[in-house]
Amino acid sequence: MRAVVHDRYGPPEVLRLEDVERPVPADNEILVRVHATSVTRGDCGWRSAKPFISRFINPIVGTGGVFRPTHKILGGEFAGEVEAVGAAVREFDVGDRVFGTSLFGAHAEFVCMRAAGPVAHMPAGMSFEEAAAVSDGAILALGCLRKAGPLEGRQLLIYGASGSIGTAGVQLARYFDAHVTAVCNTKNVELARSLGADEVIDYLQEDFTQNGETYDVIFDAVGKLRFRRCRGSLKDGGIYLPTDGFENGFWLLWTRRIGDKKVLVQIPPRYTKQDVLFLKELIEAGKYRAVIDRSYPLEDVVDATKYVETRQKTGNVVLTVNGGRPRSEKGRGNQ
Structure with a gap:
């Protein structure tokens, strides 16, 4: 072959x-x-x-x-x-x-x-x-979002909302009834809205870490963000979900003992039949694409x-x- x-x-x-x-x-x-x-x-x-x-x-x-x-x-x-x-x-x-x-x-x-x-x-x-x-982006997004616990009614920001993990994350978070703020560049603003984002921030026009808004969960779906940069945008008890960056391993350990804002990581990623079947159900129900x-x-x-x-x-x-x-x-x- x-x-x-x-x-x-x-x-x-x-x-x-x-x-x-x-x-x-x-x-x-x-x-x-x-x-x-x-x-x-x-x-x-x-x-x-x-x-x-x-x-x-x-x-x-x-x-x-x-x-x-x-x-x-x-x-x-x-x-x-x-x-x-x-x-x-x-x-x-x-x-x-x-x-x-x-x-x-x-x-x-x-x-x-x-x-x-x-x-x-x-x-x-x-x-x-x-x-x-x-399967890949959606299962990785699922694993990360599950670390944050129930999402219904919570303020969730997805950084890098137009990539493989990000487009999956927007749709899944919407399905779990979170209030979704998507961060992407200008050309993908309408895409993020079409996937279910409640609000969209164009990072070429606005830095979400400087706008005074705070979130229950920040999900870095593209691996370009760092906890040090965005922790001021987390509410008390907020959760940061990274998908890349060895520096985040340090913060994972640090925030376990110090402070009420946590870094949570799924290590290693888990790929299961149950998740593939769940995605199939969402697709056939018109809830995911x-x-x-x-x-x-x-x-x-x-x-x-x-x-x-x-x-x-x-x-x-x-x-x-x-x-x-x-x-x-x-x-x-x-x-």
Whole structure:
């Protein structure tokens, strides 16, 4: 099968398309023919091994080595068709359309998944490209928001509300009945409103830390904020939810013992079938939609990765595999 591989850390150019052995599903696994996947902030971090200190943490949590990557095929999110099922699998059949997240391995034509893992039947009426852009950002946003406890009626600010995690966070917080203030740039103000934000702050025009408003929860969905900068914008007993930054590890420990404003982090992120099924229900109920900025063929993964690393994408960047079409649609031509 074709897959995007890398055997050293470095810039996007270390990625290359190569023929590798197709995985074989174990008794409790399914083999998925991937039609669409995505390039995420996490993929870029695993590949670059930046910041450098992450190289010493990766072996502890099983996401990489100190000097070289241990997972040569990146890609977490996927959507595709079941190609084969293990002997013990009862939930899925060959030909089923599925979506989910594998953490690694989805930048390929095939990926194996535990049937009991974070994979489910695709929502009705959803394309492969849309389904591939659901699981990572939304599950990460869910995990962070849950750390804050019940959100109903609380004032929640989402910084970076137009990225993958941010667009998911706005919709999920709205579903949980929070009062949502979204922070994004000018071009995404209307998008944030359409996703359910009650208020939108254009950070190119206004600094939310200087406007005198305070919030019960501040969620940094893009990893560019720091607790020191925004703690004055938290109400007494307020909670700061970061998604990046080793400095926040210090504040996590500090605020456990000192002060009433807390830094809370979900470590490590947890990807579960229950969350994938929850997202499926929201999508089918019209309560959630995937936001896609750009779509590239798998062969253009380097260009896709470079675009993600501008940190200016809106929503998700998708990779299509073999045109992103199911087998039944291939080879028909113009009929």
